[in-house]
Amino acid sequence: MVLYDHVCEICQAGVSYIRLLDPRGRVECRPIVDAELAALHPSLDPEACRREMHLVAPDGSVHAGGDAIRWLLGHLGWTRPLGWVAGLPGLRGLVDGLYRFVARNRYSISRCRGGSCRVPRPGGLPPGTPLRVFWACYWIGFFLRLPLLAATLVYYPAANTLAYLHTWRRRVDLAGGRLRVCFLGGVRPDLGPLFFGERFYSLVYDGLLIDPGSVLMGRSLVRHLGRLGRETREDFVGVVATHFHEEHVGNLDLAGEALGVPTFAGPATIELLRQPPRLPFMRRLIIGQPRPQGTLRPVLPLGDRLQGRTRTLRVLPAAGHSSDHVALYDPEERLLISGDSFMAAYFTSPNPDVDSRRWIQTLEGFLSLDIEVLTDGHGTIYTERADYGEVPWVVVRAHPRTLLGEKLAFMRWMQAEIARGVSEGLPFDVVEASLFPWGRPWAWKNWYFDELARLMSLGEFSRTELIRSFYRGEPTAERVPARFPRVWNLCLLTRRAARLGPGPGATT
Ligand SMILES: [Zn+2]
Structure with missing residues (x-):
């Protein structure tokens, strides 16, 4: 110690x-x-x-x-x-x-006590001093960790590539085939796992196909369905989408037709799927713009229960990641299919759909359930149960309650930090930096992903959006300006990015 x-x-x-x-x-x-x-x-x-x-x-x-x-x-x-x-x-x-x-x-080498985790109260020091001290400390922290950040630039792309190769278009059967995990992809969607480690998959559970992938992943989905065998295909009773994001709904109609079963989504998702919002360029390019769904056969609205082949699943409202999100819970199996309502415990680059206050409520609800197995929306199953075998890069040995509790504590901490910074009248870039004290692992471990996402999505996914996500729908969110690395200010692209406000109402 x-x-x-x-x-x-x-x-x-x-x-x-x-x-x-x-x-x-x-x-x-x-x-x-x-x-x-x-x-x-x-x-x-x-x-x-x-x-x-x-x-x-x-x-x-x-x-x-x-x-x-x-x-x-x-x-x-x-x-x-x-x-x-x-x-x-x-x-x-x-x-x-x-x-x-x-x-x-x-203290004289690092100039200030407290590191970037402590923002000095403006009233306590002469005008102008506090933020100079804060930024001096912040940048000293940055340069002290530069070798560490450089290591993440090598480590994460290598780890992403290994995970991608290991799971490429693969199907993993868990718990004796009760839960099947089908990894999806396509030429352009494969950039997602390689750059961001965000893999795409569809789940098969108790006769339900859950989140059937984006339009650009249709071929890999059809291949999986073909390989499942006639018996399993005949067992299907429905196709379900957890929320309206493109990588979860693009093939609803296609899968429903291929399997000859009804498709389901929450009422708010169905509304959004009639005319899916036009995606920003990068998402359109990599994941694919969804077409209106429900044209071949109507998408049926989910109630609070969904009948699988043998079990009745509870449908839980799970707003936060997006306003229309639902999760599926099987009390018998103690399994929560969370979709994107559980991403990593330290998820720090949201997009304008995220409402963190509602997400906190959703996590509180999840913690009241008896959960032993948790599936996220992007390729990982969390459980300590032995009947879910050891599958590297897919099954992570961690108890779902621990992870959900960790995520909830982190989000509450961020909420308190932001509220404190805003009440002290600190500039938003200082509030943002104070959420990432270099001493905390999420500051340097997530740095590569967060800044890459900020650059590639022109600010749509960013740490700045994290602050907005706690004020969704309020004037404070609109006052948080887009922040870009200086080099991008030289580019004309920034003009477009600056227009990305708190997000179009249609997608929240
Ligand atoms: Zn999503």
Whole structure:
């Protein structure tokens, strides 16, 4: 266990590196809280802990300063040789001296206490000072983590590619075939998983085909249906869409016709599907503009129950990700088919459809259910149940309640931070940056995806939209300006992007 000074930007950066080098989380990093120290180890003294980093090893021994650095290097996988080198006579003294120098001067090196996680109250400092201090600290945090951010630029594309290759057009049967997962794609849609790790799939559960993919994925869907075998095809009783987004509804008519079964969606989704809103260019290009659905056979409105082949599923309103979203819940299987109403616990680049306050209510509702298996809308099943086998890149061993609770806590934290920033009259770019203190993993782990999404979607999906999502439908949302990296301000494209306000009413 490492005890660190959480109001020091350099110490926070150090912890980010420990987290990168220790993906399994064997080293616990805790901020120094005076009242807790005695319970952690009787020899820990608050003053000494603040003077230099302290580490309590699993055998109960306590290491401090340069000694703690050597212990960490020697126990974190790749850095073991460095730990050995740092312990060589001669170098040992050098490491200790260097550490002591940085520790003694850490506040003057990183310019401010608190890091970007603390926004100083404007009234507490002379006019103009607080934001200079804030931005100085923010950029120091950024540059301290530049190697870490560069590593994510290599790591995530590589991980995305591996997941994509592993699941390419594949069908995965889980729980003895009760739940089948059909990965969909197409030439252009395949850019989605490669760039953003967002894979597309359709689920087959109890005679229902759920979320049949976008128009550009029609061929892969038809291929899957062909391979399911006549018996399974004859078992189908319906095709269902969880919400109106293009990758979930584009093939409703096609699948209904191919299987000869009725199609279902929530009443609000059906309304939107009569004339689907025109998509921004990038989504049209990669995922495909949906055609009006319900033309071949009417899409039937979902009530609060949906009859599968053998079981009755509950249909739950799940607004937040989009206003029309529904989720399906099987109490017998303790399975929640959440669609996009559960994306990653730390989802930080929403689009203008997202209403975070309603999403919080939806998550609170989910947490009142008994859930053991959770399917998200983009390729991942979360469960600890052994009857759902080990399938790398598809089944993640985590309890759904833990993840839903984590997401809810994160969203509530963001809501409180934004409300505090807005009430203090801070500029929106400062409020946005304060949601991403570099010491928190989502700030640097999501940075690649968030900024790539911001660039590629011309601001439609962005961290700025995160603030708007908490004020959806209110004047505050409209006052949050689009923010782009400087280089984009030079491009004419920005003019178009600046027009992207809180989003067209038709898509919310
Ligand atoms: Zn969606």
